[in-house]
Amino acid sequence: MSEEHKTTFWGAVGGKAAKSLAYAVMALFSVMTLYPIFWLAMNSFKTTREFQVSQLGFPVAPTLANYKGAWEFGEFAKLFPNSLIYTALSTLGIIFFSLLAGFAFAKIRSKATAPLYGSFIIGILLTIQTLMIPLFLEVNILGIYNTRLAVLLVYIGAGLPTGIYLATEFIKGIPSALVESARIDGAGYWRIFLAIITPMAVPVATTLAILNITGIWNEFALINILVSRTELKSLPLGIFKFSGSLSTDYGKQFAALVIGMVPMLAFYVVFRKQITKGVAAGAIKG
Amino acid sequence: MKRNRILFALLAVAVVSGLLLGGCAKKPKVVTLKVMNYQQADQAGYQEDVKVWEDFQKANPDIKLEMEVLFNDPYHAKLQAYAAAGTMPDVFYVWPGSRSAVIHEKKLAKDLGKLLGADYLKDFSAPAIDPNNQLGKYMAMLPQSFTYTSVMYVNKKLLKDNGFEVPKTYADLKAMVPKLKAKGIAVAMLPNKDGWPMQSCLFSTVAGRMAGDKFFDAINSGTAKFTDKPFVDSLAVIESLYKDGILARTDDNVGYGEGPALFVAGKAAIMIDGDWRTGAYITDKASGKALIAPAAQESDFALMPFVAIAGEANPGVLSAVAGTGWALSASLPAGSAQEKAAVRLIKYLYSPEIQAIRFGTGAYVPTRKGVTAKVEPLVSMVPTFYAANPKTCYVIDGAFDPAVYNVLNSGLIAIGLKTSTPEKVAAEVQKAFEGWKANKK
Numbered sequence: 001m002s003e004e005h006k007t008t009f010w011g012a013v014g015g016k017a018a019k020s021l022a023y024a025v026m027a028l029f030s031v032m033t034l035y036p037i038f039w040l041a042m043n044s045f046k047t048t049r050e051f052q053v054s055q056l057g058f059p060v061a062p063t064l065a066n067y068k069g070a071w072e073f074g075e076f077a078k079l080f081p082n083s084l085i086y087t088a089l090s091t092l093g094i095i096f097f098s099l100l101a102g103f104a105f106a107k108i109r110s111k112a113t114a115p116l117y118g119s120f121i122i123g124i125l126l127t128i129q130t131l132m133i134p135l136f137l138e139v140n141i142l143g144i145y146n147t148r149l150a151v152l153l154v155y156i157g158a159g160l161p162t163g164i165y166l167a168t169e170f171i172k173g174i175p176s177a178l179v180e181s182a183r184i185d186g187a188g189y190w191r192i193f194l195a196i197i198t199p200m201a202v203p204v205a206t207t208l209a210i211l212n213i214t215g216i217w218n219e220f221a222l223i224n225i226l227v228s229r230t231e232l233k234s235l236p237l238g239i240f241k242f243s244g245s246l247s248t249d250y251g252k253q254f255a256a257l258v259i260g261m262v263p264m265l266a267f268y269v270v271f272r273k274q275i276t277k278g279v280a281a282g283a284i285k286g
Numbered sequence: 287m288k289r290n291r292i293l294f295a296l297l298a299v300a301v302v303s304g305l306l307l308g309g310c311a312k313k314p315k316v317v318t319l320k321v322m323n324y325q326q327a328d329q330a331g332y333q334e335d336v337k338v339w340e341d342f343q344k345a346n347p348d349i350k351l352e353m354e355v356l357f358n359d360p361y362h363a364k365l366q367a368y369a370a371a372g373t374m375p376d377v378f379y380v381w382p383g384s385r386s387a388v389i390h391e392k393k394l395a396k397d398l399g400k401l402l403g404a405d406y407l408k409d410f411s412a413p414a415i416d417p418n419n420q421l422g423k424y425m426a427m428l429p430q431s432f433t434y435t436s437v438m439y440v441n442k443k444l445l446k447d448n449g450f451e452v453p454k455t456y457a458d459l460k461a462m463v464p465k466l467k468a469k470g471i472a473v474a475m476l477p478n479k480d481g482w483p484m485q486s487c488l489f490s491t492v493a494g495r496m497a498g499d500k501f502f503d504a505i506n507s508g509t510a511k512f513t514d515k516p517f518v519d520s521l522a523v524i525e526s527l528y529k530d531g532i533l534a535r536t537d538d539n540v541g542y543g544e545g546p547a548l549f550v551a552g553k554a555a556i557m558i559d560g561d562w563r564t565g566a567y568i569t570d571k572a573s574g575k576a577l578i579a580p581a582a583q584e585s586d587f588a589l590m591p592f593v594a595i596a597g598e599a600n601p602g603v604l605s606a607v608a609g610t611g612w613a614l615s616a617s618l619p620a621g622s623a624q625e626k627a628a629v630r631l632i633k634y635l636y637s638p639e640i641q642a643i644r645f646g647t648g649a650y651v652p653t654r655k656g657v658t659a660k661v662e663p664l665v666s667m668v669p670t671f672y673a674a675n676p677k678t679c680y681v682i683d684g685a686f687d688p689a690v691y692n693v694l695n696s697g698l699i700a701i702g703l704k705t706s707t708p709e710k711v712a713a714e715v716q717k718a719f720e721g722w723k724a725n726k727k
Contacts, residue, residue: 047575048570048575070327073327073332074327132363132367133366133367133370133371136367136370136371137370137371140371140373220360221363224356224360224363224364225363225364225367228320228322228352228354228364229352229354230355237356237360240356240357240358240360241325241326241327241355241357242326242327249329249570252327256327
């Protein structure tokens with residue numbers, strides 16, 4: 001075998017080996033991600049007794065009783081619509097105000113831009129735990145404790161630091177000449193925002209939607225302290241009713257977790273193309 | 287025109303009369319109580335608890351309960367938020383020790399000793415109404431139970447099948463190791479992945495036997511140290527349990543929730559746990575399933591105190607602590623309708639009927655005297671166990687701050703994993719204690 005053939009042969013073998021290794025690693029990570037979901041769903045159809053005897057096997061006599069029990073005890077019929085309302089309105093609010101502020105910070109420069117922008121960005125560094133008690137005091141003082149308004153205001157406020165940062169950096173990449181020529185043609189800032197900035201900022205808006213929809217759907221710590229009435233609570237608070245370290249009914253606990261997970265999985269399945277594009281666009285341009 | 291005026295006058299008279307008559311009809315004035323309940327939806331007894339509250343509401347239409355139901359850490363986080371804002375609910379669920387420290391230290395709950403009175407409290411066991419068993423040294427809450435945190439759940443059948451009797455001494459445990467180990471059975475199991483079970487369910491008892499409550503009081507007053515011999519010797523007992531193969535070192539990888547199933551599956555002859563765990567083995571009323579069938583509970587299982595240890599200064603003591611209970615907000619105006627309604631609710635919750643329901647579901651053995659219920663054999667063994675073992679000692683996590691006992695919990699895991707020694711752990715705990723004390727100043 002000539003030297004050239006040897007190189008080609010080993011190159012091909014090396015390429016295949018590298019490819020196989022890459023696929024093996026990806027397969028491993030896929031299994032690591034998917035298996036817990038599969039395990040959870042599978043065990044949610046077992047009785048607690050069956051789960052305690054066999055934690056890895058398929059259910060012998062699958063039952064939907066766990067789902068019925070979890071739905072009733074968790075009062076999910078009340079919590080589900082709330083989760084939808086909080087997630088949808090807060091995400092829309094965050095996107096709208098982030099783009100609006102991002103436009104102002106990126107394209108309408110003034111002396112106030114730097115301190116105002118900084119005051120928002122510092123919020124990224126604050127943890128939810130540090131804000132919990134002050135927020136609780138604030139909503140009490142404002143008289144909006146135990147209202148949907150309090151939840152929406154806090155969720156939108158909590159999402160704005162990251163939202164404004166991403167939106168500002170993205171909008172900075174939109175040529176200023178577009179804004180300037182629109183101004184020369186007599187367009188006001190609102191018109192420019194709606195007709196030029198918003199359509200061009202769809203990728204960053206998608207990124208914000210992905211970040212916030214999953215975050216708000218699963219959010220627990222803030223809503224726990226903002227409301228006390230079941231009629232105003234969201235799904236994670238219902239799921240937490242099943243999460244004791246001394247738990248005896250694993251079946252209901254797993255069913256409750258699956259109920260909370262299904263909408264997010266559905267969201268991914270329906271919007272997976274947009275999510276992939278949005279993450280890539282947000283990452284590259286942002 | 288005139289006709290219209292007459293009609294208008296008649297209408298006005300009708301409206302005014304209606305209003306006056308409506309005002310005369312006395313409606314009972316409804317008092318609203320904000321209640322914070324601690325409730326786990328997948329725990330045995332959940333449905334009974336829901337009914338307890340519904341029944342109160344039906345029987346007391348003049349009281350409207352605004353319930354907030356939480357469980358585990360979310361409950362405590364919310365309670366902290368209420369405490370910080372100074373807006374405590376009217377009635378809430380409290381721990382007697384450091385878990386609800388803010389309530390006791392800031393005196394956010396009324397003194398139930400004064401409010402309920404000696405005549406009412408005489409129906410409760412003495413440790414439950416002793417204010418010294420609560421962090422603030424006043425009766426901020428009325429413990430529903432007095433919990434023994436250290437119980438040996440013994441599988442008598444498994445022992446008998448292998449030719450052993452129920453163990454009484456450390457030597458008895460050690461003698462079982464070769465035969466049981468050869469069959470892949472642990473002599474004793476103490477799932478300790480979560481850190482606290484070893485300290486709460488075994489070490490506190492060992493330390494109570496070797497060192498005693500007076501030793502820990504002396505540590506708190508600065509006249510003794512964790513590095514002193516009694517405490518180091520207590521840690522050495524834990525070390526020898528692992529060295530002698532009585533406890534498996536793999537227990538440090540077993541989650542607390544996994545223990546009962548493994549024990550029932552015959553993976554260990556003895557499970558070391560708290561008395562509250564009887565609830566995990568009995569029949570769940572919702573599903574009708576039990577980890578141990580009632581007949582087998584009676585014939586094959588027993589609750590026993592931890593075995594005698596060589597060198598113990600206080601033989602037979604077991605770690606125990608006042609259990610959880612209900613408290614009333616200190617901000618309820620004295621003598622107000624709200625306070626009266628809250629007292630009515632508290633008396634309902636502690637009534638013999640409701641306490642019998644709790645006893646029957648295996649939630650706890652009530653501190654209210656004379657409560658009986660039709661319970662499964664394992665639950666009925668608990669009061670007998672209390673009566674046979676009246677001498678109690680501190681549970682360390684009830685006597686010291688988390689800054690101290692968390693270091694001990696980690697140290698006990700390290701001893702189990704052979705990565706530390708009793709002397710080193712004792713020194714670390716002492717250092718943590720001194721640090722906590724310095725910060726407190």
